Amino acid sequence: MIRVGVNGYGTIGKRVADAVAAQADMELVGVTKASPDYGVEAAARRGYDLYAAVEDRTDEFAAAGVDLAGAIGDLLDAVDVVVDCAPSGVGERNAPVYEAHDTKAVFQGGEDAAVADASFNARGRFEAARGADSVRVVSCNTTALSRLLAPLDETYGVEKARVTLVRRGGDPNETDRGPINDIVPDPATVPSHHGPDVNEILPDVTVDTAALKAPVTGMHTHSVNVTLETDPDPAAVRDLLADESRIFLVPEGAGIDGAGALKEYAADAGRPRGDLWENCVWEESISVTGRDLYLFQNVHQEADVVPENVDAIRAMASDVDAAESVARTNETLGVGLDSRLADGELVRTELPADD
Ligand SMILES: NC(=O)C1=CN([C@@H]2O[C@H](COP(=O)(O)OP(=O)(O)OC[C@H]3O[C@@H](n4cnc5c(N)ncnc54)[C@H](OP(=O)(O)O)[C@@H]3O)[C@@H](O)[C@H]2O)C=CC1
Ligand SMILES: O=C(OP(=O)(O)O)[C@H](O)COP(=O)(O)O
Incomplete structure (x- = not known):
């Protein structure tokens, strides 16, 4: 013990x-x-x-x-x-x-x-x-980047990753945080601490990170571009990420269009405090141009670490x-959100017939 x-x-x-x-x-x-x-x-x-x-x-x-x-x-x-x-x-x-x-x-x-x-x-x-x-x-953002880049590097080799992080301004209980009416570079210099910190975990992955702060409290959002060493197939990338236990693919067509809906989805799933311990990768954002992979992911800063x-x-x-x-x-x-929508297994409850 x-x-x-x-x-x-x-x-x-x-x-x-x-x-x-x-x-x-x-x-x-x-x-x-x-x-x-x-x-x-x-x-x-x-x-x-x-x-x-x-x-x-x-x-x-x-x-x-x-x-x-x-x-x-x-x-x-x-x-x-x-x-x-x-x-x-x-x-x-x-x-x-x-x-x-x-x-x-x-x-x-x-x-x-x-x-x-x-x-x-x-x-x-x-x-x-x-x-x-x-x-x-x-940190929460570095944790999410490490979880994402590790399987990509193992499977395809990462030539270079470029990530723009839109960081939440503060946590929901932090009444003194901001900005409240702006989106500010934070820091204005590149790289933000996240790239060097990823290298504390994955020393051989080349990654540049630039960060901003936005007037939201729910989650961080990452815009990710990874140049891989071999040509990726988008469906194979999807399957690779779906196999990672701490990555949740936000199902295409689920109507989850942002952090607010994601948090609601977690609360409906019975998560304590509505926590999302997984990286939330938008399935339909996974796109490939040549060796360049693009995707968006959301990170629940209070939970993923x-x-x-x-x-x-x-x-x-x-x-x-x-x-x-x-x-x-x-x-x-209970880590590992299991979306029945993604598997086409959504159980529909029959409504009682009208009298
Ligand atoms: N919040 C986030 O999104 C994330 C935070 N982190 C990191 O986690 C760490 C904690 O952050 P977070 O939980 O947000 O911070 P909080 O401000 O929410 O909590 C800090 C806690 O530490 C207590 N505290 C104050 N002074 C001391 C002290 N001298 N020794 C021990 N405890 C003390 C506070 O007590 P009291 O409540 O009584 O004031 C409070 O309970 C930081 O390093 C942060 O960067 C990492 C990932 C995400
Ligand atoms: O670890 C975090 O963010 P980070 O990965 O951007 O440093 C937490 O969200 C805390 O960030 P904060 O320093 O803006 O409170």
């Missing part, structure tokens, strides 16, 4: 906590918050022990009537692995504390690659994390191999 703590019960942390709690080979020992706001209620409802993320802020929790199981140091002493889900840049400051407690740590993509021994994606870089003391799960965090924990703290870990994670979370 791998004992796990989640440091930072925010957008990513609350999802990682639920995913860890669902694993038969892991025990969620507890989660932390920096402040006693509404998030503590969600943890309490789920029965998660709560710890103070910052040692000298325990009084604030007592004043708010929130019971703590302890502070971060107590949590670190009780776990084998801590998953740092603190705000971007804070993870780097937390790293020496994890080292002092001799606790293995998983960091998130808001940190620089140098924060950890290895960058992680289950599709391309599971073994690099084997036994490591620290790993960094790459969650299964990767679970696999990163296994890679660091067990001898389970990549295929088995991914299978276990997918099975327990």
